[in-house]
Amino acid sequence: MAEGNGRDLPRSYLRRWRMYNTEVENLACLSDDEESVSSHVSAVQEGSERMHELSESQSSNININHEYGNNENEASSDNVESSNDEEISSEEEQSSENDSSGSSRVSSEDEQSDSDNNDLCKDLAEWATENKTSRDGLNSLLFIFRKYGHRVPKDSRTLLKTPRHIDINKKCGGDYIYLGIESGILKILTQNARHFTRNNELLLDFNIDGVPLFKSSNTQFWPILCSLSKYEPFIVALYCGNSKPNSVQAYLSDFLGELENLKTHGITFNEILYTVKLNAFICDAPARSFIKCTVGHNGYYSCERCTIRGEWNGRVVFNSSDNSPPLRTEEEFRACLYSNHQTSRSPLIDAGLFCINTFPLDYMHLVCLGVVKRILMFLKQGPRECKLSQQQLKLISDKLKNLRGKMPREFARQPRSLELDKWKATEFRQFVLYSGPLVLKSVLSRAMYNHFLTLTVALSILLDSIKETRNAYLDYAQELMTYFVKNATTLYGNTFVSYNVHALVHVTDDVKNYDTSLNDLSAFQFENYLHQIKKKVKNGQNPIVQVVKRLTEAEKSNIRRIHSKTFMYVSMKKKDGCFLLWNQNFAFVRERRPGKKYVCDILKPQYTEQFFKEPCDSKLINIAVAKNIERYASRQMVEEADIERKVVCLPYEGGYLLMPMLHGIERH
Template identity: 30%
Template sequence: MSFHVPEDLDMSFIQDDELDSGDLNSAENLNIFNDEDSQPLFEGARVTTGAFMLLLALFTSKHRISGDGIQQLLQIVLLILPSTHNFSVSLQAFRDFFKHLKNPLKKHYYCPSCSGYIENPMETTCSHLICKKEFREKVPYFLEIPVIEQIRSKFQQSGFYEQLQGRFHQPADDKYKDIYDGTLYKNHFVNGGPLSCPENISFVFNTDGASVFKSNNTSIWPVLMTINELPYKIRMMRENMILAGLWFGKQKPSMSTFLKPFKQTMLEFYKGVEIISADRGAFVCRGFLLAGTADLPARSLICNSVQYNGSFGCWKCLQKGKTAKVGKGHTHVFPFCHGDPKGPPRTKENVVQDAQEIVQLKQTKNIQNLHGVKGPSWLLLFPDFSVVDGIAIDYMHGVLLGVQKLLLRLWFDKSFVGKPFNFHNSSSKLDELLECIHPTSDVSRLPRSLKDLKYWKASEYRSFLLYYGAPTLQSIIGPDYFQHYLKLVQALFLLLKFASTTNEIDHAEILLYSFCRQFANLYDECYMTLNIHQLVHLSDSVRTLGPLYTHSCFPFEDKNGFLLKTIRGTQNIDSQIITGISFVQKLPELKEKCIFKDTLEDTLCKSIENPNVIKRGQQIGEQVYILGAVKRKQLDDVHFNALTNYLEIVPFTDTFLSFNRLELKQQLIYGIDYSRMIKRDNSTVFFDTGTLKGFCRVHFFCEVERDDDIEIVAFVNQLSCQNYREDTNIRSVQKTNTVTVIPVTSIKSSCILVDLPKTNSCYVCMFPNKLECD
């Protein structure tokens, strides 16, 4: 069951002053609304008390209504209720109604000096031999939100068990569509492996620091998990992510301390826990930690390895790198190794060996690491976890915020003026070209000027890399730099593509090898950072864990942003976050119990959840809906002749039912005739009739009668494309004035049209996948 979480959800209306782990661990806190909540709000009412309270909670949180505002709203509601109502009108009663929704949690204490785990928080000195310091202040703690209880709650939702079974219905081919197609998952699936059992599940985890306030260095470090067996879009929803732990304060977590309860939970899950499913009944479920993803600083913490700017900083191979001069200082770089670009390989076995040896060496020698390993990692204690292959390369931080951001700086930053690779004098021209681009509604952010580059988000770098960059840079940067950049663009498209083939992944690897090999000659060896080096391992990341989007940090960063929005004040940060996330995780369960599908309450609930949702009209096919008004339209001679050619018969009338907007398999397609689209362009599509395929721009849609049946057709201008290739997503096209007609069923996907009138160039950009759209 899916449930959209409002972007600006505010849970302050049910906020506690401080967490009480004892109260929150009680059994009554695990129950959802009682039977009284299923009763009508008052005798004869069409809405139940539970549904009314849920709608009111969503409304007040969505619009950030203060406590005083809620109190006044409750009093207004009281004025119209009969005396026999079952509604609590005080703010406290309203808060109490939701307090039992909080997840159970556990506090774990640690030494403020050494960050070592404290078994007994009542002790006055640290029990660790290396510390033994006296506690002069309140012993700090971090939170564990028990994973098993959260999973049990998920299984109680109807339909949840069935959603986990999609991996058994995948076609048998060599294409990479999801994490199931990677070798790491297959190793747990084939030959009767544990993940071949429909009752078992696996996880990808993430942890990263997020700054809470601009005025101080307080940060939060959540441990988040996704359930791999859920369909991609459902597993990435905020309410379906598991918040396993929360570290907060002014210092980074000690991972050996922070991950200790997490490890114990996964050991228990590995053995199997009892689950009661609304669909399946009672059974034993086993859970496996399959992979983890993080940015480079967080990765070094969880792996207990050196930072990205140190020797042996790569977690996939044992290349040492070297020190290079940059400006007045020095940096650590990883030059391209021509003989063995991605070797020697780092393995779990040599990580274990290095961890054991460095512990002994530290006792007698001043050595801090061995091959980049600083000591044992707690990840080595997780059952069946591959500490090398299971740590993903995150393309969000590595490629977008790393490589693409670096290239834009080298090309256009003033500090590099005079370098052969710098084109700062043409930056205004690039801005003009970017302003001409009207992306589809799938892209949340419009192109921005290079003047705002320091404010660009990772999604904006992704749009530039995959769609805008190549078309706009062709006339700006030198041909050698442009051809070099195209290799990165094409490779990333293939690695992000839904259903890439083995040959395409191999081709992407060749392109990235060539990109890295030429980089130092075109720019300088001092810019061959770890982010550049990791490109040679990127294809292996897909082979191991599936397409790059299945293990990127994008969804986790979104969840981190949401967690920060739940913080409304400087006090009791942990309480605020747990309150908000608990409410969000319980929303699907609350809605299932309180609000019936396709009722007025359901419609109102959806409008509060997502006020921007487009109202669907008539359904005209599988996942195809008319949007907006349907009007009668008289065709002019050009469009009438085009329809005649399509039908191969002269229609008996020139007036047809017409509309401008369509939703096709969750894609919005708006005809050029839809005048309200100013900054967006949803008219360009890729079509395939079986005998003809290519690109076109839709003018409008019509209902026509053909063979005693009603058919929906699109009137289009075809875009002439000289060479259609499936290994690249950006194609040069030419506009035509010829109007043709195609059936709506032949439209396969929407595309971005990059029309650059000042250069007389026009390009069509295809999405590598529609799973990761903004």
Template identity: 35%
Template sequence: MNEASHNMRKKKLVVGVRQQQRRMKLAAEKMLEEVLLDCRDKSQAATSDTNTIINDTQPVTAIPDDPVQQHTPHTDISSVGEDNVNNLVDGAYPYASDQYSSTEATEEDSGFSDADSYQAWDDDDGEQACELLGDTQTQPSSDEEQDDDKEKVEETARMKKSLAEWVIQCNVPRSHVNNLLRRPKSDCGLNVPIDSRTLLNTMRSKPSLRSVTPRQYAHFGLAKGLLTLMSYHKIHSTITKIRIIIHVDGIPVSKSSGSQFWPILCSIHGYKESKVIIIGIYHGLKKPANVNDFLSDFVCEATQVLQEGLQYDGRVVEVEIAALVCDAPARCMVTSVVSHNGYFSCHKCETKGVWARTVLSAHGGRVAYPEVNAPLRNDAYFRARSQPGHHNQKKERSIIEKLPIDLVKAVPIDYMHNVCIGVQKKLLRIWLFGKMDPTRLTTDQKKLVSDFLVFIKEYCPVEFPRKTRTLDDFPYFKATEHRNHLLYFLPVALKGVLSKKMYDHYMLFHVAIKILTNSKHCQTYNTYAENLLKRFVEDCVSIYGVKFISYNVHNLIHLPADVQELGSLDSYSAFPFENKLQTIKNLMRTSANPLAQVIRRLKEIEEINTIDDYASPSSTETLSYSCEHTNGPTPINFKGYQYKTIQLRNVTICTKRPNNCVFLNDGSVALVKNILKSTDGKISLYVKKYLQKEDL
């Protein structure tokens, strides 16, 4: 035997379970045939019509295609002796070891080795023999096999879907996914794709893009996205109208080039946790040269949706644009008005700015807007361009004017950019880095404020997404941190640090924004907040100089009017949209073809139908408990369960600091000592109330 033949005999194939069962059945039938023939030869009733005699000492080199059909017609089962029948049932086959010890299964014949054959006999010999002798044990029927196959297919599909959801939700790099998929495929034989593109059903065709000078734009659709949002929020059948918020802004894609995205985003107004959809995305090395070309697809579809509504759940739901939310540069671009540092740049009133010198030279300065009672603009005056200096005469009219919206009231001032990273950041910068200015804090004062911020960090509950840090990190503060400083921390930290005049002036700003961000009081105390903000702007001249009253500072006086139209400041802020911008940026894998990458990632998300973004929210009324204990304290004769943590919506209450401090309905402050749930399902908090409260 040559070496090639020897290697071929050694080689074994991976055989499926059903194939092994068929081969074992053939082997059992062959063995039974030989046993019956041997018994018949030894019997006195042996007949002369025996055509074939198997020599037990001769090796078996092949198995007939259907040995049972060839021999059983000539064999009377009653001729088998009782002892031999018992031996067959017990699995003791005469001459089995002689015949199969010399059998070598190669790649050309059976497909599995003699060791496999022995293993098969050891496991299933009794069952096979009993089946052939008419015993009650039977092989699984074809229906059972089909059910097993169907269950395996469903299990594999669930596993693939679970893997795909994990990849999407965790934003796992595709190279890592490919590495993971190859392991169960090769090591465990699992039926999974070996490439992430197959798993996620990645779009293989070239994305449909439209040329928008200087680069390209992709449109995803307003109506399609709104239907997704309505399904997410489970819009009630009694709701016949929804109001939406549109957001337009740019985000840099790379730090080493001018590559940037300009997405058009949308959310439904009035939902605290409304998700954000993508209507369209532009990509280029510069912002769109022609805003009308950039917005044409959106305006065309939006006009139709606003006129006809949307078919949802068997009814027509009206759609209205509640607000077009942008920062100052984006608003100027979208509405085709002058830049935010122009003399007539205010979008809400017709005030004219004045030139305020910032340095001793004749050319150093900026435009300031100290007037607080200028005539207000309205939609008719805006469309009629009654103040030509407000509109950019070098550009054509914005296509946004074709939409049936109020171009003044429906274009609010975004408080994230105007207040948080606008006025609040401006004040903090002056206090920390003012040059030769009496408003600048000393080194000891800065340290005092920083120490307080570090100390209060331990008392910040879980609802604060970012904890406090020292003023040394001022250049890295995010908009959320500036918001927390204004609404919660600095009014306490600056007490006794700023001069009384400066502190009282800052408190005007704090109280007004506190009112306007409160959904319960923003309408009731709206006029009061407006008066506070006007007083704040007017007093800026005497404290910080007229140069301090920039575009952002002036626009504070117009915030209450926007709140009257749209609700609290947080109900239409840019915070959720800015988060979405970062999500879009994180969809990229490389710097090449960024728009095509984002389109494919979004298509994968749509195919998986999970998210991150579009999964149906859990019930907002369901309480969740954790950390059950029996340590008390409890009221006398209490019967029920005790917990350390309870959560409702986005509010978490614990029995330990910093999430154990609450305000009660009577206005008192208390510390939670235990969370109780009685046997009848009633929830109560065991608290320790503070008896004395004092103002700062």
């Protein structure tokens, strides 16, 4: 028995020692927690010491047994030792093989662990960027991940790959950075290459506008934005100061230089040469005045399309009896012959750009925030001839509030009372196109109501995305706009026809020149992006640096740019279940079927009623009243390809007022 114990002792001791040693090595490779490694090493060392004490005690017992009756000759002892050495040697070789296989297994597990950690970090970065998570919040989340053994960075800046330094230039009286046109275009092409395989012409829309950052200071951004094929805009240049740039030449120099180079040489991507063309500068009136070097919109000669002279009536108004003043031309503008209109020579002229037709009159600022808001302001607090009583205003507000929840899901805001100071541009658009004709009926006088409808009908024609229908009624839209401006003084007083109201007579020209809907010439998408830029600034310390770092983080997180196409929500509720088909029938969804097919009640136009007769039959622009739908409709299967557009379906006199949607989705 003693001999067996003597032979087994070295093997068991070495086997356990190797096991503990391998565990420590593996733990050191797989863990970043030094305290955990230290605790395991201490445990192994304690185990080794206990094994050593045990071996010594057992060795002493063996020696005693040898002295008192187990004497063996030297030959047999040598044979036993040599035998033990061979067994230990073979066991070491086997253990070495096990260690090597264990280390290879650990290596493969380590590689898999690194891959999982990289995927985790990538997903965390995308999540944090998309949800605009604060730095402190993300740091707290990373701490929790590390607490439970995940190998993630300690700081959010490491996770998001935030650049350490941003080069900012002092220019035009403030801070300035130029990011470039080509770099932004290449990012869009890289993420959406398949959308640009059929057409190698890139049409660029640019926007320049001022954005105040804080209520307590004059700090403001003046970015140059670019939009390609209605994808989300990107920043070309960004200026930050206490006022607008003090030199338009210096402000536009980098931009105009690169634009000229791209127009000449184009852009090569995936071995395809794309030609670059300037489509339009879509700006509000103050920004157009700034970069064109013309008088402001309050000037006597402020009209950008004709040479009409305003007159003073508490403010500059355009009540001239001249119905057709001479139009401005590109040749005379280039020669700076409009001394009353141009303040200096614009750098756009030297860059070879057109300064009249290239600047469409943005209907978001001109019509929605300009004319429509002015109409409502005059109804609330204008001259006696147009001002409504408090009872009438309350009636309009109540009607608007009754429409809450009735607008389709595409609308970002539902109707609310006449708190005009809080209304956004989309709400004024909603009023003039959809809710206004309904809530103003029977409240305004017949003359004022029909006058308002001329604006609604004209805009409905100019906003129509169907080219053939729009072009067929362009001349009629021009007549309606001219009528609206000409008769506005009679209904609203001599102070009503401001710069914005007068410019309505020129809006139709932009639709003709660009051969597109007013939706494609509006600043709505740029204004939405400006709001996103503003939200990236958390404090007043280096606002430009904050924006550029957030943009870099989004770029490295591979956030895709959104294409602003129209999406349709479909449900069996009236507000999201009414559509206009290509054959001009109305469809009311009753069931949804797989494959984007719908069981609908089809109502033909002859079973609908007109909503108004002046200035034209409302059915001319597909506005109608539907009553007794169940009686006149027929049940049919409709596919998504049969749908032309969604219809706003509002309750009206026991039936429904149907008004086709004329704009894209307001939220994604």
